């Protein structure tokens with residue numbers, strides 16, 4: 704069944720501080736219809752879609768642990784796995800990306816020699832490109848796919864453990880108990896997402912998650928990505944999905960397709976909310 708996504712705007716982006724838990728500033732609810740008349744009988748969203756970095760997980764974990772791990776280990780990863788089909792596919796994607804970057808004059812892009820130049824030369828150029836991409840925090844599929852493969856080794860060796868904010872596990876558990884399906888939508892690859900939630904400072908949280916979306920559905924700053932997700936989830940109306948993010952541009956892109964709450968980021972735009980009266984979702988502090 705085709706959905707009617709023609710209504711371009713489902714109301715202003717709504718901001719809640721500490722929406723996933725109690726941080727001393729707000730009564731702990733997820734409540735999109737903040738007109739203060741909610742008596743607890745409004746509908747619940749059918750699905751909640753969560754961003755990772757800055758929403759479920761501290762930005763510092765991504766910036767200071769995951770990205771440096773990928774940078775430090777990218778050369779070793781290529782050397783150890785060079786001949787595998789997985790790495791050859793990663794290299795193919797990176798070659799295409801870098802060709803494009805060179806045409807666009809992207810900073811840090813350097814030509815990758817053909818295989819005739821030898822493995823070491825190819826790897827050196829790949830590493831230079833990947834380091835520049837990580838430094839620029841590019842949210843592109845070839846990089847994100849490779850990072851997932853590098854992090855997998857770190858998780859397998861117990862060098863890495865995912866980190867979630869303290870309010871996340873309880874919120875996930877309660878939403879799960881309420882029958883709300885919770886999904887992840889991150890620029891990190893689906894493999895990376897499963898790794899990060901499979902081994903966290905609160906154990907394996909994947910039992911609360913119903914699915915994972917990454918940049919293969921589209922860039923997080925583009926509206927069509929959220930339409931794609933909503934179609935995949937098979938919801939009847941955009942307001943069935945609540946998307947939580949700390950990134951303003953993601954919130955702007957998503958709000959044409961789903962209901963958006965922007966959280967944790969003090970600097971974000973706050974507008975009077977008008978969208979559906981979701982029932983308050985209890986967490987420990989409600």
Ligand SMILES: CSCCC(=O)C(=O)COP(=O)(O)O
Nearest residue numbers: 754755756889890891895896
């Ligand atoms: C899958 S965790 C790694 C996160 C990551 O690579 C990233 O770029 C953060 O993206 P997000 O969309 O979760 O902000």
